[in-house]
Amino acid sequence: MTVDVTVVGGGISGFACARAVRDAGGSVRVIDRGRRPGGRLASRTLEGRAVDLGASYFVVGEDAGFAGLVADWESRGVARPWTDTFSLFDADGAETRKTGPMRWAAPAGSRALVLDLADGIDVESGREVTRAAPFRVDGQDAGEVVLAMPEPQARRLGHGIPVAPQEWEPVIAVVLRWDERRWPVDLHGAFVNGDPDIAFLADDGDRRGDGAPVLVVHSTGDAARRHLDAPDDAIPAVVAATRRLLGIGAEPDSVRAHRWTFARPARPTGEPFLRTPGLSWCGDAWGEAAAVRTAWASGDALGRALAGS
Template sequence: MTSDVTIVGAGISGLACARALHDAGRTVRVLDRGRRPGGRLSSRTLDGRPVDLGASYFVVGDDDRFGAVVADWERRGLARPWTDTFQVIQDGGRPTPKTGPLRWAAPKGLRSLALDLADGLDVTSEHTVASVAPYRVDDAPAGEVVLALPAPQAARLHDPVPGAVQDWEPVIAVVLRWEARRWPADLHGAFVNGDPDVAFLADDGDRRGDGVPVLVAHTTGDRARRHLEDPDAAIAPVLAATRRLLGIDADPVATYAHRWTFARPAETTGEPFFRSPGLSACGDAWGQSSSVRTAWASGDALGRALAAG
């Protein structure tokens, strides 16, 4: 039997959309080419513990609907308040603290939040979709179709891409593990401005709450573009930059690199989602700014709109 809605993409936006439809009594299936749900809420188990490779944190802000979801995650131990203070490293200078919104993290990795959203839903992983059209996926009836994936990936499935076309920035996430912490305990995370190699640093043990001496560095877009075919080649320059920026005097004992060809949109549409008969779209390229909260809100809003008919 054909579902009311078929969603392509099991990141947080697609899962939020599916959850809203499911809760409204609609039948929905989610198709994703990845091994597990999560998309850019990606965590990988390295040395026996999850390390966040995609999104670094999330912010609740004034979104009451998302706030209720996060409150439930916190109650069940899936999410934890992390910090409201990051460091800013400007043009290679000394880190200086900057207070901002409260950032949240997940003790078991951010993917665990996606898996929680997926619980009880009809999600098929390792399923590669070749084409979509209004009410059809791979030339088969599919009900309403939702594309919940970056526009460059959506363009491979349908031309033109539903909604606005966005340029996307690549990132390579580099995991660096030491035997002991060699940076200040109050680092938490750092925005890096003016460096050609590193744009952001996160103390993964600090955000996870287990204190393991692991840093995750996100490259600049320029550095990522040089190494999309060989992400491991980004490790050496990123390590050198990280040691220089934080004054670390030793090499790590383990490293790992993960490529995100489409990590974040260069700009957003300002609209909550795109909807047209039979073929709609949602994700973090919609809304006012790209973020985990934006992705969830986009999918949730589209799901409620589709459920309302």
Template sequence: MAPDSSPVTVIGAGIAGLACARVLRDAGRDVQVLDRGRAPGGRLSSRTVRGRPVDLGASYLTAGEGSPFAAVVADWVARGLARPWTDTFAVAGPGGLRDRKSGPMRYGTPGGSRSLATDLASGLPVRSGTTVREVTAGPAVDGRAVPAAVLAMPGPQAARLLDPAGPAGRLAAAETWQPALAVVLGWTGRRWPADLHGAFVHDDPAVEWIADDGDRRGDGAPVLVAHTTAALAAAHLEDPAGAVPAVVSAVRSALGIDAEPGWTDVHRWTFARPAAPREEPFGLADGIGLCGDGWHAPAKVEGAWSSGTALGRALTR
């Protein structure tokens, strides 16, 4: 089949891939989205734990004032998919809470962050549970010629699909990513300060960030999500549960919690965040595009959306 009779193929249904696909569709281009997961989301990941959605990936959204993404977030807020959460987080360490740190408004998601990906995927032809094995020059996806292929995923994952000697393969291989574990901790009641929304944890070998999941979602559930350091995650990629005791100890010490959690859960992110996000918005070589939060620094949800949007516009040209 000739390339111009096949759809542009976007591989990866995270926010970057979906943003790219929406630009292409809105420009009248035939597009399909392939994703190996059970549902769109990528690192906008929510999973039902103990009967409620828990955000395991991106902890919140921010939107630069006057940026195109700000309009997207405002629409989500207007439709109840996102909510203003807080502009202030605590700073903690092994010895407990130290200070408060203010910044831009962070937005949470009442239905879990995956609900935003579901919204972006509305109207798009998304095939979940689909594993792509290779993207080759031409370009072609698993031997099928396409007018363009987009790999919206971390560079190390994209590199597995590409010819390492090709320009797109070299771009993907140049990215270095760090792992993390997301550990969910639940109590029967809240045991941390009432005004604590989340905490950056400094100088701790186990934990870097703690989010009050009930606070950011607005249902008040006594549930925290802690993201580990890259070093702890790397040591436990084959045994994520083995890291939980160290995380529980670090969280209790940082927030002054006087009791063990009633339950825990853990999720592994082999590729959680880029070590050095690129300044360029995307990569494009020989009809193969690369986008996501490894591009368009800093590596945030807004950056991933902007990366996919910019690549989609480039492909329409």
């Protein structure tokens, strides 16, 4: 049976769209190529523990709908306030502390946020969509089709995608685990300016609240582009830069690398979403700034617009 809306892409934007359609009484399904939903809020189980590889945190912002969702997540233990203070390292290694908005994280890993949104939604996981067109997915009737994915991925699904090409920055996320914590207890996360290899690092044990001696380090875009074909080749430089900045004498006990070819849009569109008859588009590129809250708001707004029609 054909549904009202078919969403292709199982990240936070796709499920925000699907829930908005369902909550308005429409029928919806989500198709995702991964084994489990998550998108760029993915967590990977390493040595029996989920590690956040994608978005490092989220900020609530001013959207009342997203604020209400976060309040619900907090009440049920799905999300928790993490920190309002990050370090900033300059090219010489000098450190300053910067206070800003509260950053939030998920105790069970960021994928838990998407899984919570996916509860009760018809999901077809592990399916690679090869063709999308107005009202059709892989040649079959699909109702209104929503592409909830980066533009370069969406463009592979068909000709005539009604949007200009978008530039996306790659990132290689490197997980470093030691036998014990070897960095200051008040280091939650840090931005790194001027380093050719790393741009951000997060204390994953502090972020998750379990104290695990794990850092997740995000490469610069230039470093990721150099190593997209072989992400493990980025590991030595990332480890060296991390140890130098944090004064860690010992090599990590284990290291893993994960490639994000389309990690973040270079220039968000400023528009909430793209809607055309039978084929629409949402995600963190459709807003004022690339962020988790932007992705949710884009999908939610598109879902409500589709349901209203």
